[in-house]
Amino acid sequence: xSSKSYxxxxxxxxxxxxxxxxxxxxxxxxxxxxxxxxxxxxxLHILVTTSRAFGPAQWNALLGDGGFLRxxxxxxxxxxxxxxxxxxxxxxxxxILIELGFAVGRPIEPVxxxxxxxxxxxxxxxxxxxxxxxxIVLGGLEFLRH
Amino acid sequence: MxxxxxxxxHILAGLVILVLLGLHMxxxxxDEVLPLAGLNPAGGEAIDxxxxxxxxxxxxxxxxxxxLLGAALFHGLYGLNTIIGxxxxxxxxxxxxxxxxMVMGVALFVVGTYAAIAARxxxxxx
Amino acid sequence: xxxxxxxxxxxxxxxxxxxxxxxxxxxxVPFAKGMTVLDxxxxxxxxxxxxxxxxxxxxxxxxxxCGMLINGRPTLACNTQVAALKAAMVVVAPLxxxxxxxxxxxxxxxxxxxxxxxxxxxxxxxxxxxxxxTAEFYQTPHELEEYLQFSFCIRCGACMxxxxxxxxxxxxxxxxPLAQAYRxxxxxxxxxxxxxxxxxxxxxxxxxxxxxxxxxxxxxxxVDPAKAIQLMKRRLVFDxxxxxxxxxxxxxxxxxxxxxxxxxxxxxxxxTIK
Numbered sequence: 018x019s020s021k022s023y024x025x026x027x028x029x030x031x032x033x034x035x036x037x038x039x040x041x042x043x044x045x046x047x048x049x050x051x052x053x054x055x056x057x058x059x060x061l062h063i064l065v066t067t068s069r070a071f072g073p074a075q076w077n078a079l080l081g082d083g084g085f086l087r088x089x090x091x092x093x094x095x096x097x098x099x100x101x102x103x104x105x106x107x108x109x110x111x112x113i114l115i116e117l118g119f120a121v122g123r124p125i126e127p128v129x130x131x132x133x134x135x136x137x138x139x140x141x142x143x144x145x146x147x148x149x150x151x152x153i154v155l156g157g158l159e160f161l162r163h
Numbered sequence: 164m165x166x167x168x169x170x171x172x173h174i175l176a177g178l179v180i181l182v183l184l185g186l187h188m189x190x191x192x193x194d195e196v197l198p199l200a201g202l203n204p205a206g207g208e209a210i211d212x213x214x215x216x217x218x219x220x221x222x223x224x225x226x227x228x229x230x231l232l233g234a235a236l237f238h239g240l241y242g243l244n245t246i247i248g249x250x251x252x253x254x255x256x257x258x259x260x261x262x263x264x265m266v267m268g269v270a271l272f273v274v275g276t277y278a279a280i281a282a283r284x285x286x287x288x289x
Numbered sequence: 290x291x292x293x294x295x296x297x298x299x300x301x302x303x304x305x306x307x308x309x310x311x312x313x314x315x316x317x318v319p320f321a322k323g324m325t326v327l328d329x330x331x332x333x334x335x336x337x338x339x340x341x342x343x344x345x346x347x348x349x350x351x352x353x354x355c356g357m358l359i360n361g362r363p364t365l366a367c368n369t370q371v372a373a374l375k376a377a378m379v380v381v382a383p384l385x386x387x388x389x390x391x392x393x394x395x396x397x398x399x400x401x402x403x404x405x406x407x408x409x410x411x412x413x414x415x416x417x418x419x420x421x422x423t424a425e426f427y428q429t430p431h432e433l434e435e436y437l438q439f440s441f442c443i444r445c446g447a448c449m450x451x452x453x454x455x456x457x458x459x460x461x462x463x464x465x466p467l468a469q470a471y472r473x474x475x476x477x478x479x480x481x482x483x484x485x486x487x488x489x490x491x492x493x494x495x496x497x498x499x500x501x502x503x504x505x506x507x508x509x510x511x512v513d514p515a516k517a518i519q520l521m522k523r524r525l526v527f528d529x530x531x532x533x534x535x536x537x538x539x540x541x542x543x544x545x546x547x548x549x550x551x552x553x554x555x556x557x558x559x560x561t562i563k
Contacts, residue, residue, distance in 0.1 A: 032456060060239075
């Protein structure tokens, strides 16, 4: 093929945009974003909570009443982590059900208008997204009390 | 290497996290909304030292922290490795990233496990 | 709509000999009832831009040649009614996630190479029976349904253009080859699952699909590649967990014969050209 051909790959922006713009694509993108968010928090969380091995003085300096990490910025950040977990967990269960073939339906004869695995899995998707949302709302109520 | 093995463990680790991190979230953030008394025996905030020490005394929490730590490190770093593997950077850079993530995972597992065990020893003494 | 109405086509042009990058050109095309996007491209080529390059063959959604990006969605130009787009402008670009050879022509070579790599044909141990069959292989209608949907694929590349993983990962086989890997593995006549597993169960293989599910939403033939890919994953994971019991490939209709020709099959007629 001509070496002068134009590279028409979408690149990283193709992870979020393009295709047939179905809602599942945005769940896929959000799953990545929340996963990366939770992972960044988690790696720092391991190091921060290791301070409990050095006794109450060390712990309270960071996490005690008036400690550095009790600042409202971090509290809001913690709520974001809870929300990310709520979504990532609900969507993760959805992906397990789909990727192990439990929620995509059986092969069928394609008759127009086509019904695909998207339609077959949509009920599971909606139920799990509502469950995730309920968890996030519950967490939000608790955070609002502080 | 059959990739299905790593992926199966990724899924199993995800299920472990679903249960243990779910419990962790309930104890830390839903202790007031949900009518579950006794999760924070000393009262007050879940992250007050008294509550942390009370949980550290229990073998269940020490064990579950270590299991959650291992499962979450594997699940999270495998996920990150997958994302890096799907970008269009060079193959050499991808291999280097995989090696870095493996070293990081083992190191953090050692640090976290030490903390869980040492905190229990500290709580038992005090 | 009236016959005198015009519709605008905005087309991405690229000439590898002269252009460093693609550019856009707009054409006014008279609208006719029942007009497809491919009809519009033909009108432009006849009347306004004879150099416009695009692939097509059957004009009826069977050959899979005219896959392109129409108003942001990968689909077949011959299968897309201009009126159904309900837009003042028809924006046509070559399929993304491939190299563009010229104008609307993508280079589909990588797709066909990956398709070949998954061994898209019946694989059996009895090579003699494959080369010189003595009887038909039996297959129940139920066994046919297990893969029939996925065999309607016309290799147009719309799924490949819609897939988010394809946007970055050049090693990933893509929805079409992976779906075909399952199509043959699910065939009761086939015994090549282990061989195909080697081709797809690897880094940047079938597990780089995360059910963005765009392939199934984009497929103009209702093949549902995402379903086939998930079923392939299911089989690989169940195989690892020893939950999947492989069946022996089916035999011939009246039991496998090793020699001789089945009675009653008429001889081929004489050659008409010597």
